[in-house]
Structure formats: structure tokens, C-alpha cells
Amino acid sequence: MVHVHEFHSGKKLSNSTTIKVLLLSLIIILLPVIHLFFFNSSSTPWLNFKSYFDNIREGGKCNMFRGKWIPSHQEPLYTNATCHELNDQQNCMKFGRPDREFLKWRWKPDNCELPPFDARSFLEIVRGKSLAFVGDSLGRNQMESLFCLLSSVSTPEYVFHKTNKFKSWLYRDYNFTLAAFWAPHLVKTIDADPNGPTYNRLMKLYLDKADDSWATAIETFDYVIVSAGRWFYGPQIFYENNQVIGCHECERDNIEKLSMFYGYRRVFRTTFSTLMSLEGFKGVIMLNTLSPAHFENGEWNKGGNCNRTKPFLKKVMGLDGGDLEMYLTQIDELRIAEREGRKKGVKFRLLDTTAAMLMRPDGHPNHYGHWPHENVTIADCVHWCMPGPVDTWNEFLLQMLRMYDS
Numbered sequence: 001m002v003h004v005h006e007f008h009s010g011k012k013l014s015n016s017t018t019i020k021v022l023l024l025s026l027i028i029i030l031l032p033v034i035h036l037f038f039f040n041s042s043s044t045p046w047l048n049f050k051s052y053f054d055n056i057r058e059g060g061k062c063n064m065f066r067g068k069w070i071p072s073h074q075e076p077l078y079t080n081a082t083c084h085e086l087n088d089q090q091n092c093m094k095f096g097r098p099d100r101e102f103l104k105w106r107w108k109p110d111n112c113e114l115p116p117f118d119a120r121s122f123l124e125i126v127r128g129k130s131l132a133f134v135g136d137s138l139g140r141n142q143m144e145s146l147f148c149l150l151s152s153v154s155t156p157e158y159v160f161h162k163t164n165k166f167k168s169w170l171y172r173d174y175n176f177t178l179a180a181f182w183a184p185h186l187v188k189t190i191d192a193d194p195n196g197p198t199y200n201r202l203m204k205l206y207l208d209k210a211d212d213s214w215a216t217a218i219e220t221f222d223y224v225i226v227s228a229g230r231w232f233y234g235p236q237i238f239y240e241n242n243q244v245i246g247c248h249e250c251e252r253d254n255i256e257k258l259s260m261f262y263g264y265r266r267v268f269r270t271t272f273s274t275l276m277s278l279e280g281f282k283g284v285i286m287l288n289t290l291s292p293a294h295f296e297n298g299e300w301n302k303g304g305n306c307n308r309t310k311p312f313l314k315k316v317m318g319l320d321g322g323d324l325e326m327y328l329t330q331i332d333e334l335r336i337a338e339r340e341g342r343k344k345g346v347k348f349r350l351l352d353t354t355a356a357m358l359m360r361p362d363g364h365p366n367h368y369g370h371w372p373h374e375n376v377t378i379a380d381c382v383h384w385c386m387p388g389p390v391d392t393w394n395e396f397l398l399q400m401l402r403m404y405d406s
């Protein structure tokens with residue numbers, strides 16, 4: 001039996017069975033038909049975190065998360081030959097992705113510049129500090145991108161942990177700890193049916209209990225980047241106070257139906273309040289917002305793919321209904337927590353990558369996350385090729401660290 005947390009471990013992904021299971025697991029995405037439609041940006045309640053951006057203003061106001069992709073001649077800072085943490089699932093060039101145009105764009109915020117990633121500068125800022133990714137495989141994707149971006153300057157030591165839900169590395173030259181906690185639902189979960197199919201398994205979610213794998217180890221971290229999304233489309237039974245309070249698509253008549261957004265909201269509330277309640281926690285909490293998927297030419301499980309080779313150049317793409325509601329829900333919860341955090345001296349930050357990534361249907365592995373003969377029918381239009389536009393997330397991160405925390 002394959003445990004889901006194996007998806008977290010890059011090393012384990014080298015065998016083809018696991019890759020198949022991994023791609024099967026994309027089925028948990030359970031996306032209905034993806035409609036990419038345009039909507040009026042002014043009607044979108046983007047958070048007004050204006051003061052966050054003061055330092056990169058050049059003239060007018062600048063929100064670095066709003067802008068467009070423009071052509072760039074800058075070569076990626078790493079390749080699959082220079083970075084060892086690049087796992088197969090994201091190693092698109094290895095599996096024969098024929099086009100390279102997706103590597104030739106950079107993000108241009110509307111009223112300012114986003115500087116290219118500078119590994120030395122990043123490591124100086126985080127000297128003596130620790131940064132953890134908590135959440136799903138998109139967090140892992142960002143962590144691996146950061147690892148690769150830093151690899152030209154420093155190679156960290158792997159720190160052994162008994163559980164494979166927790167991986168970490170020490171950059172000895174900088175006394176910087178990089179860590180990732182695998183907790184795709186953020187809260188305590190139990191497999192309701194361990195013998196069920198991996199791709200559509202019923203999970204019990206304890207909405208008011210943070211997952212111990214991170215909650216018991218996070219207190220000393222200086223930066224925590226939280227991400228969660230696709231797993232919530234799957235069937236779930238919700239618990240509060242150890243009592244069943246309802247379920248999402250569990251197909252049990254005796255349990256009240258609740259929407260996935262109910263659970264989604266609650267897990268962010270639990271995550272943020274758990275962090276705030278830790279006596280010794282003095283860190284900065286960042287929310288990496290929902291990462292959009294781009295299935296086209298069919299539904300995700302009916303031959304849908306993501307074979308574009310260029311970004312969308314339109315200014316604002318819309319999220320489809322479920323994704324939009326998740327995005328707004330997580331930002332709403334961040335805003336509530338931020339208010340609470342101000343009283344307690346805990347800082348919250350928005351790493352709002354969603355709008356930029358909506359314009360990158362060309363950045364996903366599609367069918368180049370495995371060998372062609374591996375007979376994987378489902379395309380990966382969820383994760384991101386490395387190198388690729390996902391590296392921009394860490395340019396945002398560096399810029400945020402520069403602005404507020406150096």
C-alpha cells in the first residue's frame with residue numbers, strides 16, 4: 001500500500017510505480033471542467049495590503065503580485081544537472097519536453113520591478129534563521145525551487161528525521177535551516193478507508209486539531225509558509241471536538257452534507273490560531289495562495305492536458321468557481337488572523353502567487369513528469385516544471401524578506 005506522504009519525498013519518486021501512483025493521486029484534484037474565463041479585476045476583492053509594498057514603489061503604487069509576463073533573455077539559475085533536489089515529477093527537460101520558450105519570461109509588476117533571485121542576498125537575510133514550508137505538494141514545489149536557486153552558492157546538509165513527513169536541511173555556512181512539513185490538509189487526518197483507492201479516498205479531517213507532525217515542531221521557526229488546496233476537493237468527513245459534524249461527498253446518508261469550503265475555512269483558522277498560540281513562536285507566517293491548475297482539451301480525467309507553450313498575455317485571468325472560492329476563503333482567514341496576530345505580535349504576510357500563475361498554462365509538467373512508456377494517462381497540470389515560472393515564487397519571497405524582515 002502506498003501512503004500519500006511518500007509523494008513528499010523526492011527521492012522515492014524515482015521508481016516508476018510511485019510515479020504512476022503520484023499521477024493517479026492527481027485524481028484527488030477532482031476538478032470539474034476547468035473554465036478559464038475572464039472577469040473584471042476591479043470586482044475582485046484583492047486584499048489591500050498596500051503598506052507591504054512601500055519599499056519597492058517607484059513613483060506610483062506597486063503591488064508586486066499584479067503585473068504581466070514579459071520576454072526575458074535571462075537563463076534559468078539552475079538546470080537538472082546542477083540541482084540534485086529536482087525530483088522527477090518536475091524535471092520536465094529530462095522527460096523530453098521539446099519546447100524551451102516557457103523559460104524565457106519574467107514577471108513584471110505593473111508599477112515597479114521584481115529583481116531576479118539573488119542566492120547570496122537571500123542567504124545573508126536568512127543567516128541564523130529557519131524557514132519551513134507547511135502543507136501540500138505545491139509548498140514542496142516551492143521549497144525545491146528555493147533549494148535549486150540556492151544551490152549555486154551553498155549545498156546544505158540533510159538533517160535526518162524519523163518521520164518522512166518532515167524533511168530539513170542545514171546551510172552550515174549561513175546557519176540557515178530549510179524545512180518542509182508534509183500536511184496537505186494542515187489538520188489531523190485519518191484515512192477513513194485505508195484499503196480504498198488512493199485517488200479518491202475518504203479522509204477524516206479533525207478541523208480543530210492541527211496536524212501534530214508540524215504543530216509540535218514549528219515553534220522555533222522564523223518563517224512559516226503555508227499552502228493547501230487541491231486535496232480539499234476529495235471526499236471528507238469533518239470532525240470538531242472529536243464529533244462528526246458533517247461531510248463532503250462521503251456518500252453516507254446519516255451524515256449532514258457540508259461544503260468543502262466549510263472545512264477549508266476551518267483548517268486555515270486552526271492553522272493560524274495554532275501558530276499564534278505557541279508560546280515561543282515569534283515568526284512570520286506567510287500564506288502562499290492557491291496555485292491554479294490548467295486543464296484544457298478535456299476534463300482532468302478525460303484526456304485533459306496543458307500543452308500550451310506560451311503564457312497568457314491577458315492581464316487578469318479568472319479562477320474557476322471552486323478555486324476562486326478557496327482563494328477568497330484563505331485570504332479572508334489570513335485577514336482575520338492578521339488582526340488577531342497584531343495583538344499578539346505575530347506577523348502575517350500574503351505571498352499572493354495566484355494571479356501570476358493563472359497566466360502560466362505553459363508552466364506545468366503536462367506529460368513530461370515521467371517517461372512516455374509509463375502509460376500514465378493523466379496529465380500533471382497542477383505542479384510546475386523546474387526550472388520554470390515557479391521560481392518566481394521565490395523572487396517574491398526574497399522581496400518580501402527584504403522589505404519587512406531584514
Ligand SMILES: *[C@@H]1O[C@H](CO)[C@@H](O)[C@H](O)[C@H]1NC(C)=O
Binds near residue numbers: 081091094
Ligand atoms: C537533464 O535534462 C536533459 C535534457 O535537457 C536530459 O537529457 C538529462 O537526462 C537530464 N538529466 C537529469 C540528471 O535529469
Ligand SMILES: *[C@@H]1O[C@H](CO)[C@@H](O)[C@H](O)[C@H]1NC(C)=O
Binds near residue numbers: 128129130
Ligand atoms: C544557529 O541559529 C540558531 C537559530 O536558528 C541559533 O539558536 C544558534 O545559536 C545558531 N548557531 C550558531 C553557531 O550561530
Ligand SMILES: *[C@@H]1O[C@H](CO)[C@@H](O)[C@H](O)[C@H]1NC(C)=O
Binds near residue numbers: 297303307308
Ligand atoms: C494540444 O492537445 C490537443 C489535444 O488534446 C491537440 O489537438 C493540440 O494540437 C495540442 N497542441 C499542441 C501545441 O501540441
Ligand SMILES: *[C@@H]1O[C@H](CO)[C@@H](O)[C@H](O)[C@H]1NC(C)=O
Binds near residue numbers: 375
Ligand atoms: C496502459 O493503460 C491501459 C488503460 O489503463 C491498460 O489497458 C493497458 O494494459 C496499459 N498498458 C500497459 C503496457 O501497462
